[in-house]
Amino acid sequence: MNGAQAIVKCLEAEGVQELYGYSGAAICPLYDALLSTKIKPVLVRQEQNAAHIASGYARMKGKAGVCVVTSGPGATNLITGIATAFADSIPLVCITGQVVSSMIGSDVFQEADITGAVESFVKYSYLVRDVNDLPRVMKEAFYIAESGRRGPVLIDVPTDVLTAELKKFNPPETVQMRTYKPTVEGNAAQVKKVIKELEKAERPIMCVGGGVALSGAIDEIRAFVRKHQIPVVSTMMGIGAMPTEDNLYFGMVGNNGRPYANRAMNEADLLLVVGARVADRAVNRPDLITENKILVHIDVDPAEIGKNVGPTIPLVGDIKHVFQQIEKEEIHVKEHGAWLKTLMEYRLKMTEKRPKIGKQFVDVKLFLEKLSERMDKDAIFVCDVGQNQIWSTHFFRVSEKGRFMTSGGMGTMGYAIPAAYGASRARPDRQAVALCGDGGFQMSMCELGTIAQYKGGIGIVVLRNNTLGMVMETIRNLYDSRGTMVDLGAEWPDYKKIAEAYGMQYFSLDGASDMEQVLYSFLHAEGTRILEVSVDPQDRV
């Protein structure tokens, strides 16, 4: 058995059913070895999107997504995808081909120091020099990616290691690493302290982050807040942890969040931050947040606790485990009906006015509300980055069983289409819709080829305003009004022709269209289809 065959055996042992990537000289032996297995390789059009597809897949499967690319440019193209996954703690295992071991360091054709390049945004990386290390490395890689705070792991394998014969294939049954033992269970004494504060609180609130969905704790969190009537706000990554229409849910916090959500968080006397980083986009002045409240920070990564804001009570552990622990305790929270009522009033009164929209355009708010209403109740919605992302966080209504995904930490344009495709590959039984602006669409437009070739069936919505709208807003708000480098040109591309070129159905919406009718046709059409929505370039988030 050679190195490539050993890798494939390990992938099978991990239950990997498919992987995404791009072939090339250095990785050929591995793709060759895949031929004799049931693992389905999906050939993307650009490596970055292999990582995004794997990310969407991982988020729906709750397991690591796998990418396999070649050395040099193949590996470096993957970088943005890896960084995107790292910022949102998505488990990936990325295998890169490398030039022949003896040539490493001599700048030969398609050589790149990929382990060096990705060091600051992988959870861990390996450069495998001995073929006999492969079974252990593969086992460790999946364990690292999928445990503790999830994240991408990269394995760089020189071609000669792929073709070298193993002495013996004996993968370890368990992972033994003296340097890595993530804390899963919450410390019992800390859990008690949290409960004590909960019982004292008069104005409790919970802020949920991406960690809730990542640890599969959505049910636990909902049960907990409903039982104790704790109001919830969320970060961008936490959207969907609570259904949007839930009485206890008070929207997204942060500088792009809802004013009533921020006010709710500010006025609370107990803030439970759950699986969130307290990042700059969520909390404007983290140093001030503890001034008037008890802050409980629950996260699986001890380094996140106290990084941006000093917590009163730190609690390290996996969210699912921690809330299963809390569930076992008897808790008597104070009656806080008045607090909930105040928050509901804020929600009613503090909803900001929308700018006036030109008659020929579609009102984004109305569109997103209708879209979420008409989509399947368990649909997967992936928004891109830009105005479309902020609008989605405000107006898209995630239902009880629905999923909301986006590139939250890195803010990578072009994420939505490949990620939605990956999500739909993981759950072909569920409807998946990608929503992007015309900027993001053109960044991952090439993947329409992949989606068409593998007969994917996702809905793609393009909010067209011929502008990089979010950048335009930044320029208008902070600099001058001229707006350089934001004009995408009014004529190109012709979305109808693009849809036709890939054999996809095309729909369009403008101010004069019958929205209900078009949405119905779009959502019920076979295969992958594109809906072009004409939005006002003057509109703001």
Added chain:
Amino acid sequence: MKKIYSVLVENRAGVLAKVAGLFSRRNFNIDSLVVGETDARDVSCMTIVSTGDERTIEQIEKQLNKKLDVIKVKTFREEDAIDRELMLVKVKYNKSNRRDIMENCEICHAEIVDMSKSFMLIQICDTTEKVELFLQVLKGISIVEVARTGTVALQKCRENER
């Protein structure tokens, strides 16, 4: 605030770059960084001296612990540590200052480890403070080259130590 981090790491290729990279990536200071093998061949010890506010110090420890090549991190204050630095200094001497240099070496417990007709190589091993002081003393004469190891340190002995 100055802190000393005694970091046990897996003795593997690339670990120094990963740890040093962490400091630059996270905008942490490195006053000095020393690496060497320990009694176990597969374990190296890094002694890192860094300054920063309380939050930074806590973050450094946590981020170091997060690295999958780091086995153990011990953080301690200078006053709780025995710390040493080795310095080699090459000076140019002449008849008139030769006696002077030798006297200074004696006072500072420095040792002349090599010499020629006009050059001397002096070694001193002491706390960073003393090493600095000795360097100041030598400033009056012509220094040709200086090489310093940076601080190595271990926590002072305590009976309840593991």
